Amino acid sequence: MSFAEIAPVAHHHPWPRRIVDAGYWRDIAGRLAAGEWGFLALWGDTGAVHLAFLEATTPATVSVATLPCPEGRFPSVAKALAVASRPERAIRDLFGLEPIGANDERHWLDHGRWPGGRPFAAPAPGDAEDAAGAAPGLPPYRFLDSTGPGLHQIPVGPVHAGIIEPGHFRFTCNGETIVRLEERLGYVHKGLDRLLAGSTIERAAKLAARISGDSTVAYSFAFALAVENALGVKAPPRAEWQRALMAELERLANHLGDIGAVCNDAAYAIMLAHCSSLREQVLRTAETAFGHRLMMDGIQPGGVAVELKKEGAAAVRGLIKVVRAQFPELVELYDNTASLADRTVATGRLDPALAAAFSAGGFVGRASGRSFDARRDLPYAPYDRLHFEVPVMTEGDVNARVWIRIKEVEQSLDLIEQILAGMPTGATTADLLGHIMSTCEGLAVVEGFRGDILASVRISADGTIERAYLRDPSWAQWPLLEAAIEGNIVADFPLCNKSFNCSYSGHDL
Amino acid sequence: MRRILFENAFSRALTEPAPNADDPELAELAGQLQHGIDRIFGGSLSIRQVDAGSCNGCELEIHALNNPYYDLERFGLKFVASPRHADVLLVTGPVTHNMREALERTYNATPAPKWVIAAGACAIDGGVFAGSYAVVGAVETVVPVAIRIPGCPPSPKTLIKGLLALMAAKAAA
Numbered sequence A: 001m002s003f004a005e006i007a008p009v010a011h012h013h014p015w016p017r018r019i020v021d022a023g024y025w026r027d028i029a030g031r032l033a034a035g036e037w038g039f040l041a042l043w044g045d046t047g048a049v050h051l052a053f054l055e056a057t058t059p060a061t062v063s064v065a066t067l068p069c070p071e072g073r074f075p076s077v078a079k080a081l082a083v084a085s086r087p088e089r090a091i092r093d094l095f096g097l098e099p100i101g102a103n104d105e106r107h108w109l110d111h112g113r114w115p116g117g118r119p120f121a122a123p124a125p126g127d128a129e130d131a132a133g134a135a136p137g138l139p140p141y142r143f144l145d146s147t148g149p150g151l152h153q154i155p156v157g158p159v160h161a162g163i164i165e166p167g168h169f170r171f172t173c174n175g176e177t178i179v180r181l182e183e184r185l186g187y188v189h190k191g192l193d194r195l196l197a198g199s200t201i202e203r204a205a206k207l208a209a210r211i212s213g214d215s216t217v218a219y220s221f222a223f224a225l226a227v228e229n230a231l232g233v234k235a236p237p238r239a240e241w242q243r244a245l246m247a248e249l250e251r252l253a254n255h256l257g258d259i260g261a262v263c264n265d266a267a268y269a270i271m272l273a274h275c276s277s278l279r280e281q282v283l284r285t286a287e288t289a290f291g292h293r294l295m296m297d298g299i300q301p302g303g304v305a306v307e308l309k310k311e312g313a314a315a316v317r318g319l320i321k322v323v324r325a326q327f328p329e330l331v332e333l334y335d336n337t338a339s340l341a342d343r344t345v346a347t348g349r350l351d352p353a354l355a356a357a358f359s360a361g362g363f364v365g366r367a368s369g370r371s372f373d374a375r376r377d378l379p380y381a382p383y384d385r386l387h388f389e390v391p392v393m394t395e396g397d398v399n400a401r402v403w404i405r406i407k408e409v410e411q412s413l414d415l416i417e418q419i420l421a422g423m424p425t426g427a428t429t430a431d432l433l434g435h436i437m438s439t440c441e442g443l444a445v446v447e448g449f450r451g452d453i454l455a456s457v458r459i460s461a462d463g464t465i466e467r468a469y470l471r472d473p474s475w476a477q478w479p480l481l482e483a484a485i486e487g488n489i490v491a492d493f494p495l496c497n498k499s500f501n502c503s504y505s506g507h508d509l
Numbered sequence B: 001m002r003r004i005l006f007e008n009a010f011s012r013a014l015t016e017p018a019p020n021a022d023d024p025e026l027a028e029l030a031g032q033l034q035h036g037i038d039r040i041f042g043g044s045l046s047i048r049q050v051d052a053g054s055c056n057g058c059e060l061e062i063h064a065l066n067n068p069y070y071d072l073e074r075f076g077l078k079f080v081a082s083p084r085h086a087d088v089l090l091v092t093g094p095v096t097h098n099m100r101e102a103l104e105r106t107y108n109a110t111p112a113p114k115w116v117i118a119a120g121a122c123a124i125d126g127g128v129f130a131g132s133y134a135v136v137g138a139v140e141t142v143v144p145v146a147i148r149i150p151g152c153p154p155s156p157k158t159l160i161k162g163l164l165a166l167m168a169a170k171a172a173a
């Protein structure tokens, strides 16, 4: 029997979830490693692991395979597929499930400091030392070895010099050249999965909106869709269009801010000054239109929280005019400044083969030849009715990542105009409560500015969240930054790092 | 490029006026320090920002303080790279257990006199993350806090007022 012939579980929407045995599990891992299918997410549950992937059909379809783990172990996917390594380490830390055959057995999110030990698993006898020994329980983290004459290490973080999130970077260098970068993350782990479990849909939506502040709209969007898919509810058309408007404003704000910030990391401050003013104008417009600069909590399961008024729409129109007038000049400035190109071209190159192997989403993937955008490839309303292009380049350097974002700014401006022109009238919220019957599950994939965010929810018969997992695109992008930086000089790290702009909070959960 | 520079030279600055000394929000924030605001200017503060577990929303608004609209440095307020150079720690997030030691060490590395600002709902009381196994909670449970700036995230305007209130208190101290 092939995987597709296994009967899917009931009440999982809109894509199928199938319960598999270890044989199928290994087979799927093999197909993912062979590049036949694309990796989406790997996450834990009480006594089971789930693997979501993209089947290369046209149009693409998503599948979830679930492997029950009654003995507390599962065959490692990471053994064949590197992108699965950190998710597996996280599963072990949170659920106590052991990936068998994994080649990296170090803890990931667990730094040995949680007072209660593992959040989802009662400590098994074998774990005793682990759980009881929390702070200072775990042995010191063992960074990977780099040996050779003339090598030295530079440890950086978790507290960084700038205003950014915390994480640790361990550079091994030969002179100025980086031989190896190893990241250590998990510092901002807030226990999201545990907080989500058992909470009401309303509270869970608030938590989802605070997984990664720069993508609050995209996270709320993904969570809302997953809940609606589970319950078989559709948000009213006007709400769908308003959601897309918020999502594009968020993309615009982040792209504008980051284009300036990348240039600033190449010591070209004038771009930062101009881009950050444009970003500020986007945020002010968002406040006028949706009552919050980051549009936090603007999207809720069932619809949207704020009604877009006439003045709001007018403010957005005004904003588009301003950006259309000013942005092209900045692009020209970026493109015609040799000293800037000297820093961005050929720096931090991510090999397209690696981007494909890691199923890297967002501008990181698209700057290295991976043409995937959930808005186009797994279309959700209203993107199925909108026209846009998905820019792709193959150079994979800092410059290509900046260019993808420049082109996406242009696409977002177009999209916003289409959305304003086509915005239907009518209600902006749908009832959810009447649809809560028995345990049901929903999945959604939404394209945030950073890449595709996957949301999976299981809602119990009493209407509370039994299990919710939201996967940030950074899971695949962080390890690729380690690869892209190799052979670059230390001074180019901030530039490369900013050009990836991975999320710490979204990854650490 | 020359055109942009030329236009910049002749266009009005985007920077907006400072809040008035009788601004109610400013007065409220200053009240936390048991100190009134007589004047907005005078002095300087070096700020070291520490993300102790935030969702990054607070950092975005703190970042915005440096954009031309708010231009924080005109007040003598500036972000520094090392706690050794700082008067103020601007702390965000619900202090995760994994960040607790880093926050304590940053605090200890900051020379006295020093002030800690808890910025944002999470820093004030743990926000939506309060009660999690992975979170300590309010910043004040880890290091002494001088002033709390509310908001999720606090807007750049509110952040500026909090910083100005602190600067006035420092000048009077």
Ligand code: SF4
Residues within 6 Å of the ligand: A210, A213, B053, B054, B055, B056, B057, B058, B092, B093, B119, B120, B121, B122, B123, B127, B151, B152, B153, B154
């Ligand atoms: S206060 Fe709000 S924006 Fe700031 S870290 Fe907490 S959840 Fe994020």
